[in-house]
Amino acid sequence: xxxxxxxxxxxxxxxxxxxxxxxxxxxxxxxxxxxxxxxxxxxxxxxxxxxxxxxxxxxxxxxxxxxxxxxxxxxxxxxxxxxxxxx
Numbered sequence: 751x752x753x754x755x756x757x758x759x760x761x762x763x764x765x766x767x768x769x770x771x772x773x774x775x776x777x778x779x780x781x782x783x784x785x786x787x788x789x790x791x792x793x794x795x796x797x798x799x800x801x802x803x804x805x806x807x808x809x810x811x812x813x814x815x816x817x818x819x820x821x822x823x824x825x826x827x828x829x830x831x832x833x834x835x836x837x
Contacts, residue, residue: 763832765828768837770837778820779820782823783808783820793812794809796811
């Protein structure tokens with residue numbers, strides 16, 4: 751039980767949702783989509799999206815992969831900004 755209390759005390763402060771937190775996540779996802787679009791060998795393979803021109807011709811698997819990466823980057827950025835006091 752003491753180990754759980756020690757671990758709980760070590761958890762960093764996480765900010766509550768706000769429009770600024772949402773904007774940071776959106777920006778991280780847009781950057782991840784842009785990086786993925788230009789670094790993937792074949793981003794248009796797999797099932798197509800309903801409006802592929804909106805995402806530069808990317809397929810569904812590529813969009814899922816890039817937005818997953820964008821969320822990983824986003825929560826790291828949000829925690830980092832909250833840790834230094836910006837969020």
